[in-house]
Each structure stands twice: as structure tokens, then as C-alpha cells.
Amino acid sequence: MRQSDRLSRIPPYLAFEIDRKKREAIAAGIDVIDLGVGDPDRPTPDFVVEAMTRAIRDPRNHTYALGAGVREFRQAAVDSMARRFGVQLDPMKELVPLIGSKDAIAHLPLAFVNPGEHVLIPDPGYPAYISGCILAGGVPWPMPMSEETGWLPCLREIPSAVTDSARMLYLNYPNNPTGAVATLSFFREAVAFARERDILLVHDAAYIDTWFDEPAPSVFQVPEARQCAIELHSLSKSYNMTGWRIGFAVGNAEAIRHLAFVKSNVDSGPFKAIQWAAAEALAETDGTSTRAMNDLYRRRRDLLVAGLAALGVRASLPRGAFYVWARCPDGVDSLTFANRMLEQAAVTVIPGVGFGAAGEGWFRMGLTVPEDRLREAVERMRKVL
Numbered sequence: 001m002r003q004s005d006r007l008s009r010i011p012p013y014l015a016f017e018i019d020r021k022k023r024e025a026i027a028a029g030i031d032v033i034d035l036g037v038g039d040p041d042r043p044t045p046d047f048v049v050e051a052m053t054r055a056i057r058d059p060r061n062h063t064y065a066l067g068a069g070v071r072e073f074r075q076a077a078v079d080s081m082a083r084r085f086g087v088q089l090d091p092m093k094e095l096v097p098l099i100g101s102k103d104a105i106a107h108l109p110l111a112f113v114n115p116g117e118h119v120l121i122p123d124p125g126y127p128a129y130i131s132g133c134i135l136a137g138g139v140p141w142p143m144p145m146s147e148e149t150g151w152l153p154c155l156r157e158i159p160s161a162v163t164d165s166a167r168m169l170y171l172n173y174p175n176n177p178t179g180a181v182a183t184l185s186f187f188r189e190a191v192a193f194a195r196e197r198d199i200l201l202v203h204d205a206a207y208i209d210t211w212f213d214e215p216a217p218s219v220f221q222v223p224e225a226r227q228c229a230i231e232l233h234s235l236s237k238s239y240n241m242t243g244w245r246i247g248f249a250v251g252n253a254e255a256i257r258h259l260a261f262v263k264s265n266v267d268s269g270p271f272k273a274i275q276w277a278a279a280e281a282l283a284e285t286d287g288t289s290t291r292a293m294n295d296l297y298r299r300r301r302d303l304l305v306a307g308l309a310a311l312g313v314r315a316s317l318p319r320g321a322f323y324v325w326a327r328c329p330d331g332v333d334s335l336t337f338a339n340r341m342l343e344q345a346a347v348t349v350i351p352g353v354g355f356g357a358a359g360e361g362w363f364r365m366g367l368t369v370p371e372d373r374l375r376e377a378v379e380r381m382r383k384v385l
């Protein structure tokens with residue numbers, strides 16, 4: 001069947017072949033250690049599941065989440081922004097509930113980008129930024145990042161012909177795939193850059209609760225961000241709720257209004273029972289759940305980074321998110337390396353080139369498997385390397 005031009009412009013998923021081989025190996029009964037996934041292995045906290053169980057029995061939650069949706073969810077979300085980042089937001093005008101942060105990544109370009117206009121995208125970065133941009137007719141402009149710059153893009157190096165036609169700038173910290181965490185001074189620079197050029201700054205904060213040394217900042221800790229930015233929050237990674245599909249966007253009231261307008265034409269908001277359960281999660285004021293997960297990921301990170309170092313594989317020490325971003329040994333390209341790991345060690349890793357050209361020479365391993373499996377993965381890699 002004929003597909004639209006915009007679909008054919010979406011770049012192929014480079015790790016597709018590895019994915020296929022992984023599924024074949026598992027079907028053939030091989031014990032594959034899958035470090036390729038970005039999905040927490042721990043369950044959603046009990047108190048959230050219990051809140052959902054109560055909410056789902058209430059017929060008032062069985063209807064469309066039209067209008068404001070569940071006001072208590074909005075309030076719990078702005079309260080948590082105030083508690084964690086000292087940022088005061090209007091729950092009605094400066095927030096919209098999301099069906100996961102990917103919801104906004106797909107829909108924001110429809111509200112802000114005309115065909116042919118640019119969207120500035122981190123390279124390496126989460127591939128959905130590119131697809132969302134292309135689906136809206138926009139042109140992605142990769143901003144190469146490197147270890148030398150702490151995996152922060154050099155905004156001033158983007159040609160003015162591109163920034164003149166750029167409508168959106170994506171940032172993502174804690175960063176997938178590199179584990180970098182941005183400083184407030186970088187956010188200040190990015191906010192000034194976006195304001196000078198009238199670009200919408202979109203900070204994808206899907207991993208903002210997952211940090212190891214110091215809390216990851218919100219872009220709204222820069223007061224002027226209110227004038228030019230929107231920030232995407234998600235309960236997927238923070239509360240092990242990937243399958244539930246719940247998050248929220250906060251920020252510039254006009255940007256929120258335009259995003260809400262697109263969404264009102266596409267979906268009718270997240271299921272109300274899920275909003276109630278998410279409100280319960282966000283109201284956990286002492287941070288018990290996120291702290292427990294961060295302690296777990298920190299132990300896994302230290303184990304894996306040390307294990308890789310013993311093999312002579314250098315990793316960029318992640319400060320947040322739950323991935324280890326490591327250098328392919330012996331100058332081998334990332335697809336070849338990932339294939340070799342799967343075929344010879346039965347360990348799945350994601351080749352860095354799958355996150356963009358600047359990811360070549362690197363690979364990503366997830367911290368979403370127990371410590372004994374990580375040890376086993378390192379041992380298997382040792383035999384191959």
C-alpha cells in the first residue's frame with residue numbers, strides 16, 4: 001500500500017537487525033541478557049497500584065477526561081514542581097496532562113513547526129524527536145554533542161541560517177543515552193539563546209528524578225524560561241510506570257495552550273483513573289520511591305562501570321538516567337560491536353549510531369537488570385573481548 005512521503009522520510013531504525021536477531025535467539029532458547037531496553041525492571045510501587053484499584057472502581061472515572069481532567073492530578077503535579085524545584089506554576093494555565101512524554105514529542109511540532117522549518121535536535125538523542133519533527137513536515141537539525149563538552153550541544157555553533165528558521169530546540173537532561181546531567185548555567189545559556197531567536201525550548205525531563213550525585217535541575221529554575229520553554233515530565237521512569245502512559249507538560253502558558261489544542265483534536269487526555277493514581281505517586285512528599293530506585297541504579301551503575309573498566313572498556317560515568325554510555329573498544333564501529341556482543345556473548349546493547357551520527361563509536365547499556373545479570377554480562381563480554 002502507498003505510504004505518505006513523510007513516513008518514508010523517517011530514518012530506518014538502525015538497531016532493527018539486532019532486535020530481530022535478539023528475538024530469534026530468545027525463541028531458540030538462548031539465554032540473552034538484554035541491556036538494550038529502557039524499561040524499568042521493578043514494578044510500579046504498591047501504593048500507586050492500590051490508588052489505581054480504588055479509582056478504577058469509581059464510575060466517575062470511566063468517562064472522557066475532557067476539559068481540565070482530574071484537577072487533583074494537576075495540583076499534585078504543580079505541588080511536586082514547587083517542592084522539588086522551587087517553581088510555582090498555575091495548574092490550569094501552565095500545565096497539560098500527557099499520555100507519557102512521547103505524547104508531547106509527537107504533538108508539539110504540529111503546533112509550532114511549519115513545513116521546511118527546522119527543529120534543533122540533540123545528537124546523540126532519543127529518536128522520537130526526529131520522527132515527531134518529520135511527521136509535522138519539519139527538518140531536523142542534529143546538534144552534535146561530545147564527551148569533551150560534557151554531552152551538551154554548542155548552541156552558538158549552529159549556523160544562523162538554521163537558527164533563523166528554527167522553531168523548536170530539544171534538550172534532554174538527565175540525558176538518554178549519555179547519562180549527562182545539565183548544569184543550571186547551561187540552562188541559562190539555552191534560555192537566553194531561545195529567547196533571542198524566538199525558539200520554543202523543549203526540555204524533555206523524562207529522567208529528571210533519576211540522578212546519582214546531585215538532583216537534576218528543572219529548566220524553570222531559570223526564571224526567564226517561563227517566557228520561552230516547556231518541560232516534559234513523565235511518571236514512566238520515575239515510578240516504574242512505562243505501560244501506564246502518564247506524564248505532564250509544564251511551562252509557557254501560550255505553548256501549553258497550543259499543545260492542549262492539538263491534543264484536543266487527537267486524544268481526550270489520559271484515563272482519569274490513571275490520573276488519580278499518578279496524583280498519589282506525585283504526592284509522595286518524602287521521595288521514598290524515587291530514592292529507592294536511584295540507590296538501586298547507583299549500585300548497578302558502579303558495578304557495570306567498574307566491570308567494563310576491568311575489560312579496558314571506557315564508559316562516560318552517568319550522573320543520571322539509567323544507562324551506561326561506553327566507548328566501543330579497538331575503534332570498531334558501534335553496529336559491528338553490538339552484533340558481535342549479541343552473537344558471541346548473548347548480550348544485547350544498543351549501537352550508539354542508533355541515536356545519531358555523533359553516537360558512532362559508542363554503545364548504550366541499560367541498568368534495568370539485576371546485579372547478578374550485569375555481572376554475568378560483563379563476564380560474557382570478557383570472554384569475547
Ligand SMILES: Cc1ncc(COP(=O)(O)O)c(C=O)c1O
Nearest residue numbers: 038100101102126176206234236
Ligand atoms: C529521552 C526520552 N524521552 C521520552 C521518553 C518517552 O517516555 P514516556 O512517553 O514513557 O514518558 C523516553 C523513553 O524511553 C526517553 O528515553
